[in-house]
Amino acid sequence: MSGSENEADLDLQYLRAELARIDVAIRRQVQCWIRAGRNPSDPFTGLYISDADATALMERELGSNWSVGAMLDQDEIAAFDQAGWRATEAARNLEERAQQVGHRLRLRQVRQAFDLDDFGFDTLLICLAPQLDLRYERVYGYLQDDVTRKSPSVNLILDLLGEAQIGDSVAAKIKRYDWGQSFFGIYVALDRPVPYRAGPEADQSGYVHLGGPSLDDLAETFAQCRSGLLPERPMIGAINEAGLDPSRVEPGHGLMKFIVHFVPYRVLGDASGRIRGTNWDDIKDAYADAVIDRLSEEFLPGLRDRVIARSVQSPLDYERRIISAVHGTHQHGAFLPYQVGAMRPIPEFGSYRSPVSNLYLCGAGSHPGSGVTMAPGRNAAKVICGDLRLAFPG
Numbered sequence: 001m002s003g004s005e006n007e008a009d010l011d012l013q014y015l016r017a018e019l020a021r022i023d024v025a026i027r028r029q030v031q032c033w034i035r036a037g038r039n040p041s042d043p044f045t046g047l048y049i050s051d052a053d054a055t056a057l058m059e060r061e062l063g064s065n066w067s068v069g070a071m072l073d074q075d076e077i078a079a080f081d082q083a084g085w086r087a088t089e090a091a092r093n094l095e096e097r098a099q100q101v102g103h104r105l106r107l108r109q110v111r112q113a114f115d116l117d118d119f120g121f122d123t124l125l126i127c128l129a130p131q132l133d134l135r136y137e138r139v140y141g142y143l144q145d146d147v148t149r150k151s152p153s154v155n156l157i158l159d160l161l162g163e164a165q166i167g168d169s170v171a172a173k174i175k176r177y178d179w180g181q182s183f184f185g186i187y188v189a190l191d192r193p194v195p196y197r198a199g200p201e202a203d204q205s206g207y208v209h210l211g212g213p214s215l216d217d218l219a220e221t222f223a224q225c226r227s228g229l230l231p232e233r234p235m236i237g238a239i240n241e242a243g244l245d246p247s248r249v250e251p252g253h254g255l256m257k258f259i260v261h262f263v264p265y266r267v268l269g270d271a272s273g274r275i276r277g278t279n280w281d282d283i284k285d286a287y288a289d290a291v292i293d294r295l296s297e298e299f300l301p302g303l304r305d306r307v308i309a310r311s312v313q314s315p316l317d318y319e320r321r322i323i324s325a326v327h328g329t330h331q332h333g334a335f336l337p338y339q340v341g342a343m344r345p346i347p348e349f350g351s352y353r354s355p356v357s358n359l360y361l362c363g364a365g366s367h368p369g370s371g372v373t374m375a376p377g378r379n380a381a382k383v384i385c386g387d388l389r390l391a392f393p394g
Contacts, residue, residue, distance in 0.1 A: 007103045014094045014105050019132070021087035022125045025160045026139060028080045033143055119165045119356050126152050126160060144323055156323075166355045173346045179327040180334030181225045181262030182315035186288050189309040190254030193242065194300045206244045210299045211235035221262065228268030230275060230287055235261045236295065254306065260291060265315050265327040280314040288312040324363065332365030341367050352380040353387075360384055 098105045111121050130136040140152050143159075152160075166174075196202035211217055212233055221231040241248055242255040249255045267278045274290065277283045288310070296304040313321075315328025324332065333345050342350040345365045352360050362380035364370035385392040 006101070010094060010098050010101075010103055011106050014091060014098070015107055015132075017087060017091040017094055018107065018125055019129060021084055021091065022122065022129060022160075024080055024084040024087055026126075026129075026136070026143075029143055029156075029160055030139065031076075117357060119161060120358070122161055123157050126157055170346070170348050170355055173348070177345060178334040178336060178339060179265075180329055180331055181222070182265045182328035183318065183330065184260035184263040184284075184287065184291075184315065184328075185313040185318070186258045186260075186291060187311040187313070188256050188258070188292075188303075188307045189249075190242075190256065190303075190306040191308050192252055192306060193254040194256075194303045194306050197299055197301055203240075204243070206240055208238045208240075209235055210238055210295070224271045225262050225264045228264045228266060229271040230263060230267060230269070230283075231260075232271040233294070234263070234291075236291065237261060238295075238299070258291065258295065262329075263287075263315060280316045284312050284314040284317075330364065331370040332363055333369075335369060340369070344369065352376075352383045 095105065095108070098108075110116075110124070114120070116124060130140065140156065144152075144156055193203075196208070202208055212220075212235075217233055218235060221234045224231040237259040239257045239259070240254075241257060242253065267280060267283065269278070270276075270287075272290070275283050275286045277286075292304055292307070296302065318325040318328040318330075322330075324330075326332070333339055339345060344350060344367045345361075348355060349361055349365075350367070352362065352366055354361060360380050360383065362377045364376060366376040366380065368375050382392045
């Protein structure tokens with residue numbers, strides 16, 4: 001075998017060894033995802049890959065096939081750690097072999113050329129994996145619960161690489177972060193538009209907040225949510241989808257969505273005393289019925305009889321479908337005195353920078369928070385431009 005062929009072989013072996021290390025992290029996350037358990041009635045579960053398929057795809061020489069249970073026990077965690085250590089040692093041995101024969105491994109050259117730290121290098125490998133093995137596309141889609149996602153999101157990369165990248169202190173603060181109250185959504189198709197009791201001005205509005213006449217009603221909703229109770233008279237955001245875009249419906253029909261502000265993530269009871277049960281998957285339709293009844297009686301007369309189809313989304317549904325909707329909220333954290341301004345989400349992330357180099361925050365979890373201002377993204381872009389010594393446009 002010629003020298004060039006030996007060098008190419010070393011490059012390939014080293015690439016495989018580094019990918020094997022990433023492979024251990026991915027298989028571990030697959031197993032944790034399976035153990036977490038998803039609603040078997042979820043129509044999207046298994047649409048593109050099943051739990052069994054995900055496990056089978058990741059069966060390799062490293063590690064073994066793990067049995068399904070409530071959570072990873074210490075022996076299994078140790079086994080994953082051991083497999084990762086073996087992969088790391090294999091890569092180091094190949095680095096030494098390459099050094100002995102005077103060969104500069106191409107993957108190492110890429111790392112040095114771009115000055116990648118451990119996190120950046122592992123991120124590169126995670127992103128590179130689907131280009132070398134198409135099975136990873138399906139596994140990434142599975143882990144992100146999104147059939148369209150064939151590449152890893154930042155959230156997935158952080159899940160795979162672990163808390164060590166941000167440090168124990170920061171990880172502990174994030175674990176104590178107050179995510180705030182959750183949202184509950186009802187999406188309805190109507191056989192015809194339903195006018196507001198308030199009159200034509202409300203009918204012409206794209207977004208109307210519906211609630212009680214005083215701040216006491218809003219305070220009561222928060223008190224009930226904080227107590228784990230389904231609020232009896234919550235504020236509701238009513239969005240007239242067909243009014244905003246008539247092309248979304250057949251002529252003469254209606255399309256609306258109602259977002260309940262707010263509901264508890266973990267239900268302990270119902271403030272009205274009418275709904276039994278505490279599992280969102282079991283009670284969401286009953287709560288949707290109660291919300292529509294109230295809308296029909298107070299704000300949109302006849303709404304109940306105009307609904308020809310609907311989709312009900314509980315906080316759990318939002319969390320399953322949208323990776324950033326932790327606890328089913330789009331606000332990325334409660335607006336509390338210690339979670340606003342430069343302290344949002346936590347002081348270490350308050351400047352839109354994170355402890356991980358070249359990783360920035362630009363969503364509702366940063367100042368000034370959620371809403372239509374788009375200010376978190378603009379502020380983050382300004383910080384990024386400053387770090388790159390680029391002029392900020394505008």
